[in-house]
Amino acid sequence: MTLYDEEFSARRRLTLRGHASAPGGTRTAQPVHATHAVRSEQDLLSVRHAVRAATVEAGFALVDQTRIVTAASELARNAYVHGGGGSLTIEVLGHGPRRGVRLTVRDQGPGIPDVDKALTDGWTTGSGLGHGLGGARRLMHEFTIDTAVDRGTTVTAIRWNDR
Amino acid sequence: MSPREDATRQRLHDVLCEREKEIADRWVGLQLEQTDANELDASDLHTEAAQLISALTAGLAGDTPVHRLVVSQGELRSCVMELSLHRARAGASPTDTSLAVLSLKQALLEAVQHTTRDTAELFAAAVLINRLLDAAGALSFETYVEGREEIIQRQSRQLLEVSTPVVRLWRHVLAVPLIGTLDTTRTQVVMESVLQAIQDHEAQVAIIDITGVPAVDTAVAQHLMHTVNAVRLMGADCVISGIRPPIAQTIAQLGIDLSTILTKATLADALAAAIQLTDEPTLATGGATDPAAASR
Amino acid sequence: MNGPRPSAVPILRLGDVLVTGLLNELDDTSALAFTDELTERIAAEGARGVLIDISRLEIIDSFVARTLTELTTMARLLGARVLVAGMRPAVAITLVELGLELKGVETALNAEQGMSALGWSQVHQPPGGVPYDALR
The missing domain is CATH 1.10.490 (Globin-like)
Structure with missing residues (x-):
């Protein structure tokens, strides 16, 4: 059969998704799936590179890449400054031609006592302009915060390529 | 088995x-x-x-x-x-x-x-x-x-991509004539192509003409505001022209503040304003007026 | 930080204008050191303008944004005008969506236009004296 270039690329993408949707697996393709430490200023920089690579892998255009890397930078900085360090997990999600990147940032810090307030622009206890959480939320499509006082904070954020 | x-x-x-x-x-x-x-x-x-x-x-x-x-x-x-x-x-x-x-x-x-x-x-x-x-x-x-x-x-x-052309109207002046309903996706595409064109042409003014747009909602108005602010951050200026009465009404009712944005009735007026702007030294300010600039 | 130390970012002087540029790989400590050094140079050399080229920056997060706004404010207090030049389109979009508009920060398309806006012209004419599009 004739194998056009686009046909081939479509098949390749579908195959990526397919291996993961095999029985027992989730619907999450994982060509890139890595957890990075966020414990130093240097880590804040290297995390950006890793997130950039993942967005390229997922086929995001430049502006979307920038949005996701910026959101990652905000979240990682939050974990570093407020959470006393933590980790950032990057996953490339695949639903056929629909691709996405999920960032999961965890810290074991003091937690956020008032999440609504923390999402309000201008509210901050550390450096930055207090746009960290709220801003990151605006740059991503899905955004959840799991936090409790003295039990740390986990922020999960996803951006898709088709919205 | x-x-x-x-x-x-x-x-x-x-x-x-x-x-x-x-x-x-x-x-x-x-x-x-x-x-x-x-x-x-x-x-x-x-x-x-x-x-x-x-x-x-x-x-x-x-x-x-x-x-x-x-x-x-x-x-x-x-x-x-x-x-x-x-x-x-x-x-x-x-x-x-x-x-x-x-x-x-x-x-x-x-x-x-x-x-x-x-x-x-x-x-x-x-x-x-x-x-x-x-x-x-x-x-x-x-x-x-x-x-x-x-x-x-x-x-x-x-x-x-076809429905959002960015045209060069004058030296350092770009125009984006928008026709048809604007939704969030399209407004975002417009924003990206305007900014890219500004960089490519070293444009000082971008005119967004919305004469052909029947209505806008809050989200779209917000995106237009974003576009204007992003254009300013890049160091250029933005003029919006062709705001028709129903859209003006919507904007007023929604309480969206367009006061910091230069608006003109027609594309022709906008072009005149743009040419005037390009005659002045290149300058853009994010938001508040700058005392140092005023005193100069 | 134990007092100011030389930052990794070069700062050039052209007449009464200081010219500098930010790079991607700037960590927080270096950014703060840069702010310190730049404000000291403005005061010591009586600079009237500062051009910061950011065309190499691939992202601006709230920390860098704050650094830029603070620099602008401090420079203004010291009598100098700051111009931030060359922001990339993707960065501008992201910054606006992030809710940061760099209030009060003046911007220019590129370093060349920024310099001419600061009154620094290659043919030594007063600012605004040379229409940029004289051929129009």
Whole structure:
């Protein structure tokens, strides 16, 4: 059969998704799936590179890449400054031609006592302009915060390529 | 795996090996009967059939349970997906596509019939073939739908690009005439192309003309504001022209503050303002007025 | 930080204008050191303008944004005008969506236009004296 270039690329993408949707697996393709430490200023920089690579892998255009890397930078900085360090997990999600990147940032810090307030622009206890959480939320499509006082904070954020 | 299933599987494997050509031909024949043959090229079908049958034979030689064989065996899987994508692009209907895969059942079963007349054995073979190829039918349908979705997405992306031209109107002045309903996606595409064009042309002023836009909602007005602010951050200026009465009303009712934005009634007025702006030294300020700039 | 130390970012002087640029790989400590050094140079050299080229920055997060706004404010207090030049389109979009508009920060398309806006012209004519598009 004739194998056009686009046909081939479509098949390749579908195959990526397919291996993961095999029985027992989730619907999450994982060509890139890595957890990075966020414990130093240097880590804040290297995390950006890793997130950039993942967005390229997922086929995001430049502006979307920038949005996701910026959101990652905000979240990682939050974990570093407020959470006393933590980790950032990057996953490339695949639903056929629909691709996405999920960032999961965890810290074991003091937690956020008032999440609504923390999402309000201008509210901050550390450096930055207090746009960290709220801003990151605006740059991503899905955004959840799991936090409790003295039990740390986990922020999960996803951006898709088709919205 | 029961011994009976093992034996049936072995039988199917042997039949596939021995009667490869016969099964392939029969399958292609069945497909051509079922569908509008003119859409499909018979030689393509033969190549597909040969590939799929050899993948199937290889898969049966392994020990993956039959109902998982199609999804988990790489070569088999990609054969089924290629076949379905090919049909999706050729414009075949989803039913035809699934049926094409499922008609392989008949071809297989007929081949098995040549090797045994024992009803119990035939029944076991039929069950096995069904379990094997039902998964293929499902995968084929799924792939078909995804292939179509991709085509639709690509077309809507292309349409978006076509519907948002950025034109150079004057030295250092760009214009974006927007026509039709603005939604969030389109406004975002506009924003990106305006900013890129500013960088490419070193433009000092970008005019967004919305004469052809029937209505805006809060989200779109917000995106327009974003566009203006982003243009300023890049060091250029933005003029919005052609705000029609209903849109002016909406903006007022929504309480959106456009006071920091330069607006003009017509594209012509906007162009005049833009030319005036480019005569002055290049300068843009994010938000508040700058005392140092004023004193200069 | 134990007092100011030389930052990794070069700062050039052209007449009464200081010219500098930010790079991607700037960590927080270096960014703060840069702010310190730049404000000291403005005061010591009596600079009237500062051009910060950011065309190499691939992202601006709230920390860098704050650094830029603070620099602008401090420079203004010291009598100098700051111009931020060359922001990339993707960065501008993201910054706006992030909710940061760099209030009060003046911007220019590129370093060349920024310099001419600061009154630094190659043919030594007063600011605004040379229409940029004289051929119009």
